[in-house]
Amino acid sequence: MLKLDGVALIRGGRLLFEGLDLTLAAGEAVLLTGPNGVGKSSLIRLSAGLLRATSGTVERSGAAALADEGLALDPRQPLAQALGFWARLDGGDAAAGMRAMGLERLAPVPVRMLSTGQRKRAVLARVIATGAPLWLLDEPGNGLDAEGLERLAAAMASHRATGGAILAASHQLLGLDEARRVALA
Numbered sequence: 506m507l508k509l510d511g512v513a514l515i516r517g518g519r520l521l522f523e524g525l526d527l528t529l530a531a532g533e534a535v536l537l538t539g540p541n542g543v544g545k546s547s548l549i550r551l552s553a554g555l556l557r558a559t560s561g562t563v564e565r566s567g568a569a570a571l572a573d574e575g576l577a578l579d580p581r582q583p584l585a586q587a588l589g590f591w592a593r594l595d596g597g598d599a600a601a602g603m604r605a606m607g608l609e610r611l612a613p614v615p616v617r618m619l620s621t622g623q624r625k626r627a628v629l630a631r632v633i634a635t636g637a638p639l640w641l642l643d644e645p646g647n648g649l650d651a652e653g654l655e656r657l658a659a660a661m662a663s664h665r666a667t668g669g670a671i672l673a674a675s676h677q678l679l680g681l682d683e684a685r686r687v688a689l690a
């Protein structure tokens with residue numbers, strides 16, 4: 506689903522990593538770890554096709570969904586409608602995303618009024634709703650309470666059980682204890 510071969514990335518004149526190989530097949534997850542500024546978010550963006558590798562190749566098969574610090578939801582719209590916009594484009598299921606992240610009660614609330622943790626849940630609901638096989642998650646646990654973290658872990662387990670794959674960058678374990686780890690240093 507994702508294959509990085511001998512990838513190097515220079516950003517801001519600094520070599521972040523080189524010779525990086527990573528493959529992610531259906532049902533697999535990789536937890537990307539490493540200190541602040543080492544290049545985890547950059548690797549996620551590179552995997553999403555939003556950055557170009559300095560050398561090496563990045564191959565993706567099938568659709569990918571990205572969750573990062575960007576909300577990508579219209580702040581003026583009620584949550585259900587804002588998520589519905591993407592679900593219509595993706596042929597996805599906004600209600601399933603909201604259910605998975607426990608957001609049903611917030612369906613009529615404008616996105617701009619959501620709290621930090623509620624926004625994070627909304628971003629994850631957007632990813633879940635896409636139905637994309639590859640999830641690229643940059644610090645998906647940030648801002649989530651214990652219940653939100655449990656929901657995220659359950660959603661990731663269910664995604665993998667149905668043939669999805671996940672690349673997650675995080676300082677937390679996210680319930681991915683048995684997942685492969687790639688440590689950038």
Ligand SMILES: Nc1ncnc2c1ncn2[C@@H]1O[C@H](COP(=O)(O)OP(=O)(O)OP(=O)(O)O)[C@@H](O)[C@H]1O
Pocket residue numbers: 516517521539540541542543544545546547548
């Ligand atoms: N747009 C940019 N232009 C130039 N350099 C950048 C840009 N964005 C990030 N960088 C640099 O690339 C390096 C890696 O950043 P990145 O966000 O990938 O790290 P990270 O491992 O995700 O860090 P954190 O754990 O703090 O989230 C940092 O030194 C950062 O300053």
